[in-house]
Amino acid sequence: MRVGVLTGGGDCPGLNAVIRAVVRKGVQEYGYEFTGFRDGWRGPLQGRTVRLDIPAVRGILPRGGTMLGSSRTNPFKEPDGVRRILDNLSGEGVDALIVIGGEDTLGVAARLSREHGVRCVGVPKTIDNDLSATDYTFGFDTAVGIATEAIDRLHTTAESHMRVLVVEVMGRHAGWIALHSGLAGGANVILIPEQRFDVDQVCGWVESRFRASYAPIVVVAEGAMPRDGDLVLKNAAARDSFGHVRLSGVGEWLAGEIERRTGKEARTTVLGHIQRGGTPSAFDRWLATRFGLHAVSAVREGEFGMMVALRGTDVVRVPIASATERLKTVPVERYEEVKVFFG
Amino acid sequence: MRVGVLTGGGDCPGLNAVIRAVVRKGVQEYGYEFTGFRDGWRGPLQGRTVRLDIPAVRGILPRGGTMLGSSRTNPFKEPDGVRRILDNLSGEGVDALIVIGGEDTLGVAARLSREHGVRCVGVPKTIDNDLSATDYTFGFDTAVGIATEAIDRLHTTAESHMRVLVVEVMGRHAGWIALHSGLAGGANVILIPEQRFDVDQVCGWVESRFRASYAPIVVVAEGAMPRDGDLVLKNAAARDSFGHVRLSGVGEWLAGEIERRTGKEARTTVLGHIQRGGTPSAFDRWLATRFGLHAVSAVREGEFGMMVALRGTDVVRVPIASATERLKTVPVERYEEVKVFFG
Amino acid sequence: MRVGVLTGGGDCPGLNAVIRAVVRKGVQEYGYEFTGFRDGWRGPLQGRTVRLDIPAVRGILPRGGTMLGSSRTNPFKEPDGVRRILDNLSGEGVDALIVIGGEDTLGVAARLSREHGVRCVGVPKTIDNDLSATDYTFGFDTAVGIATEAIDRLHTTAESHMRVLVVEVMGRHAGWIALHSGLAGGANVILIPEQRFDVDQVCGWVESRFRASYAPIVVVAEGAMPRDGDLVLKNAAARDSFGHVRLSGVGEWLAGEIERRTGKEARTTVLGHIQRGGTPSAFDRWLATRFGLHAVSAVREGEFGMMVALRGTDVVRVPIASATERLKTVPVERYEEVKVFFG
Amino acid sequence: MRVGVLTGGGDCPGLNAVIRAVVRKGVQEYGYEFTGFRDGWRGPLQGRTVRLDIPAVRGILPRGGTMLGSSRTNPFKEPDGVRRILDNLSGEGVDALIVIGGEDTLGVAARLSREHGVRCVGVPKTIDNDLSATDYTFGFDTAVGIATEAIDRLHTTAESHMRVLVVEVMGRHAGWIALHSGLAGGANVILIPEQRFDVDQVCGWVESRFRASYAPIVVVAEGAMPRDGDLVLKNAAARDSFGHVRLSGVGEWLAGEIERRTGKEARTTVLGHIQRGGTPSAFDRWLATRFGLHAVSAVREGEFGMMVALRGTDVVRVPIASATERLKTVPVERYEEVKVFFG
16 A cells, blocks of 8 residues: 655644654554655646655654645646646555645645545644634644744833734634734734724724733734725735835734824734744644544545544544635634733 | 632642633623632631732733642641631622632532532643543643653753653653653653553663664653552652652653663653743643633623533533542553554 | 932843842842832933832843833933933932943933933943943843744745745844844854845855755845845835835845745745843843842942943943944954855 | 864753854865764774765754764773774874863863874863853753743742742752853752852741742752762662662752751752753854854864864864863852842
8 A cells, every 4th residue: 555645735833743643653553655745736746756754754743844845736727737646646656645735735635536536535734723624723833832922022022112012923814823822922902804803992902001001912813904904905015116016914004003093102023934834832743643643544444535633632534625615713702702801 | 799719739830821811801891809819728718818800910821820829728627627618708708719720629619519508610720631521721731842842852862872761741640741742752652650561561662762773762651650560669769868758750760670671871851840830831821711711701600510621622611520520541542542653 | 329220222131130130239238229210211301210129129030121111212312301310310319320221321321420420330231232342232142042943943934835034133233133043043144234245146045055955044134235225225115005104124125036036935024023022041131130230239339430241251340431432243254254054 | 184073971952063063164165074973982983983964964953962972982991992093083084083072072182182193173062061261162051041941930830839949950060050040040049069058058048038928949050069968968879679779869858958947848850851952042053153163164274182162252272181171160259149149
C-alpha cells in the first residue's frame, strides 16, 4: 500500500505534526509506504514528489510550516488538471491520498473522490477555526496564544502613554481569533466580522475605559466592518508613488476614526504573519498528531471520502464534504457573552 | 443579593480569571455584591473575608495563583465546623456561594448543599484534568505547555551528550499531563499512573532510540509505578543527617535503574511547582473566564448544587456531586494510541 | 532628603525596575522620601505627583511601561515653563531629581542642572540603544528578543510558501535592533539607517537565497533608506477616503519593489509597538535595577549633573550632557561583519 | 587550509551558533575547508569526524546543544593520548583547530599549543559565566532567562499558599546565575557559593517577608553552603533500596531547615537541566555568532594560542591560558549591592 500526502492552502502550525504522525503510524503499524507531494495540489498535478519515510519526519514535530510546501493550486481550474492528477497518482503507484487542507483544498479532494473515485482521507486545517465539522482545528490555539501575548505586551504601553491601542488580528470571515485572544488578553473592545460595528459605540467604550483611568485595547479581526463600511474601506485604497496598491486595513482606519472622534491618541499594530508561523503550541501538536494518527487509520479501514474531526476530546470521522458546507462563525450569543468586559 | 466566593485546594493558573469574570458579570449585569472568603473553606470557617468588587479584580486576569488565597481546610473535620460556617455566611449576609476547587473542596460544597441547604454553585479546578464531569479544567493546558517547553529544551541536551533524560511531571493518580506533554514534546517513552510499567521494556525503548542515533527522553508522571513497585519506592525513603525524610521520586529512581540496566548515563529533571505557577495560557484564561461567567449565571437562575463543566465548546451544568464521583483517568486505548512514538 | 523621580519619552521595558530600585535603596539605606512626578516633565510643570514609597513599588519589577506615566513635554518650550518647574519642585520640598529618559528628557535635565542649579541625576533610556555614553540601555534586549522570536516564527511561513518575508523593526536613526535581531534570527538581509541600501543588491541576496532552495527573510529598520530614497518615500504618502494621511513604511515599500523586480511573492510584517511593551527580559531587569541602585547612590554622594552608564559589567557615572552629544550608530565595520550571512 | 572544530564539556545554548559562524565565514571569505571532530577531545583522539560545510550548518543557529556532540575526555589522561591526537590531526590534514569549551577543554588546547605546537584558537564556553577573561560567555543569558521565568511563575504559587519556595539554580563554584536570576525574578533571598550563609539570617529574611504579607522566594546556587555546612551536606547522602546514592541538594536541605526553624511550609524546585537546554536567547546567539566570526579571523591572522573574549561590546583576543588562570566569582560588593532587596 502506497499513500500520498499533501498539504494545501495557507501554512499553519501543526502541519508537520500531522505528517509525522501519519508516517510513523503508517510505516510502523501497517507497513505502508508514502509519497509526499510538493506544494499542495500542484504536486500531483506536476508529478513533484518528496521522499517521506521515518528518517524524513524526524525532528519536525515542533517545527511550524510544512515540510511538503503548500500552494493554492486548484486542479479543476488547470487545463487538463484532473487527468494529469489521475495519471500522476497512478504513475507513482499511489493507492490512497491523505489531504491536509482547508475549505478549498478539501473541496478538491471531495470532488476528486466523488467524481473520479480517488481514495481520499481529509485532515481539516484552518488557522481561523472556521470549519463547521470540527470543534477545533490545529494552528488556531497557537495563533490565539501569539495574539494574546502581544495584547499582554501592549497593555503596559497603552497605560504609560494613556493611548488607545488597536490590534488587528487574523480572521477574514470568522472572528474566533479576535474573540479568544481579545478575551484572554483582557481587551476592552472586540470587533468581529460576524457583527458590523458602530464606531460611535466603540468610541463610547474607549471613553468609558479612560474614565476608569485605564487605557483601552481594541482587538479587531481583519474582516470586521463598520456599519455602512464596505464603501469606506474600498475607498481607502491608495497607490503609492510606484503604483503599488495600498489598502488601509480596518485597524488603521479605526484608529484614525477613534482619534478623530475622541481626541485621544490611537496607535495600530497589525500582527500579520507572526500569528501563523513558528512552533505549534502543545495543544496544537497534540491535536495535529491525533488527527494524523486517525487519518492513517481511516485509510487502513477504507473510510475514503471521510475527514477526521474533533468532537469534545474524541477524534471522529465525518464526510469531507461537511467541512465545506458552511463556515463556522461566532454565534451571536457567544459574542454577547463577552461584552460584559467591554469598556 | 450577596454572593460569596472562595478558592480551595492547590493553586492553578486561571483561578483569578474565574474570580474576575464572576465579579464583572455579577456586578454589571445583575447588580450583585460579593464577599471574598480567604484561604478556601478556612475563610467562611473563621469569618475571614476580602473585599471583592470591580476595582479589586482589575488586572488579575493574566496573574497565576489566586487573590483569595487557598487552603485544604475541610470544615467537616473541624470542631463545630459546619455550624461556624453557617453562622459566618449568615453573619456576612451571604445568599449564595461560588466554590472554585477540586474534588475535596467541591465535596464539601456538595455536602453543605445537600445536608444544610447552603446555596452553592461549583467551578471545577484541577491542574491534573482528572475530573470526570468536564472535558477540560483550566490550569491543565498551562501545565502541559510548561512541561512541553521543558521537554523541547531537554532534547538538545540529551543529544549533545547522548544521555537519557527522565522528566518527572505532575499527575499522582492520572497521567494526562504526562500523556499530553510527552506527546507534544516528542518523548520516546511516556509512563502514567494508570498503567504499571515494566522497567525492562522501558530500557528496550531507550536502547532502540539510541540505535537510531538519537538520545531518549522519558516522561514519567509522579504517580507512575513499576510492576511490583510499591515496595521499591517505599523503601527508597531515607533520612538525611537532620532527620528530614527524603523520598526518591519515581523519576530519580527510574533514571538509576536505566543507568544500571543499560549502562547509559541518565539524568532526571523534576519539573515540580513551575508547572502550576505563573500566567495562564490563552486557552486557560478563556476557559476560566467562561466558567466564571456561567457560574454567576447559574446563581442568577437559582441552579444551586450545580457545577459548570465544558462539553466540546459549550459550558454546561452538571450536579456538583458528579465531579467527585470518579476520577477521569487516561483510558487504555488513548495510551495505546501514542505508543507508536515509543522507542 | 526628598527625591523626585520622573520618566519621560517613549515607554520602555525596565522603567518600573529602575523606579523600584531607586525607592527600595533610597528608603531602606538612606532614609530618603520620594515624590513621583506624573508623565515626564509635565509632572513638575503642572505639579502632578504620585505617591512613591515601598508599598507603591511592590510587584512592579516584571511589569513593562512606567507606573509614573510618560510624555514628551519639554518645559523649555512651555510658557514660563522653567519657573513653574522650579516653583513646583520647591513647593513639594524636592531636594534632588532622578530623571529617567532619553536624549530629549535628559537634555532638559542637563539644562536645568547647568542653568538653574536643579540637582539632577540621570538614568539613560532608549529602546534603540543609540546613546553613546553607555554600552547598553535597558529595553533594547527585550526589543531584540521579541523581534528575534518573530523572525524565528516567520522562517517556517516563508519556507512553506517560498515567499520573501520583510520584517520592519524599530530604529529610526540607528540600526541596532535590526542588526541584533537580524543576526540572532538568521535573517538573509539586514538593512539599517546608517547605510543606504541598493534595491538591486537586496534583490540579488534574495535570489541567491532562493537558489539555495530556502526562502529569504529581510529585516529592515524603520529608518533605513534606499539610495535616492527620500523622494520615493515622501511620495508614497497617500490619503484615504477620510483624509487620514497614510505613509507606506519602508518595509511595505521594499516588499513591493522586491516583488516587482524578482517576480517572487513578498509579504511585510511591521512589528510595531509589541517591541516596546510587556515584561522586560532578565537582562533588562538586571540592568535597570542596577541603574536605579547606582542613581540613588549618586544622589547620596552629591554627584549631580551626572548620569549612570554601563561600561562592560560596571555601572559608572558620566556627565548627563554626554548622553546627548552624539548618537551611537552602528559602525560600518560592525555592519560589514554580518554581511557574511547575507544571501 | 583545513580547520578542525570541536566542542567540549557540558552543553550550552549557542554552541551551534559558533560552529555556524565559523564555517560560514571560513568557507565564504577565506575558502577554508573544515573537519568537525565528534564529542570534544574524544574526536581527534579516536579520529571520529563529522562533515562540516555550509549545508551542514544550515538551520542550526536557533538550536541548543551541539551538532558535534561533546564529552569531558582529556587526552592527557588517556594512554598515548597526545600522540594519537597529533597523528589524527595530521592524518586528517588539519592545519589549525578551533576549540570551543570551558576551563578543562581549553586547558588541553593551551597545553597542546604550548607543548606540542598545535595551532589552536579558543572560544570560551561556560554556562556559569565564571571565566575571568571575558565579560560574558554565551549560554549564561539563556540560563538566567529560564531561571527568571521559573521564579516569575513561582511567585504566584508562593503567594496563594503563603509558603516559602526555594529555587535551586546552577552554579557550583560561582553564583552568577543565582545573582542575576534572583535579582531579575525579585527573589527575597539569594545565596551564592562565594559567601557562606547563615540559616538563621535566611530565616530572618523569610519571616520579614511574611510580615509584609508576601510569601518569600529563596534562590540558592547549587554550590552555596551554610556556615559549617560541608559536614552537614556530606552526611545528607543516603542510599535508596537499590543502593543508588542520593545526595540531598542544598535547596531541599535548606527548605527543610526553614520549615523546622520558622514553622512555615517550604517547598523546593530544582531547575536542573532545563537551564542549559533549548534555543539560545537573542543575546547568546549574537555573542556566540560574533565569537565564531572572530575565532576564524584569528585563525586567518595566525593568532594561535589565543582565545576570543568579550570586553564591553568588543570582541578581543586574549591568551587561552588566561581563561583558566582563575575563576571569575561574584565580588563581595556586587553581592552586597543586591541585599537591599532581601527580606
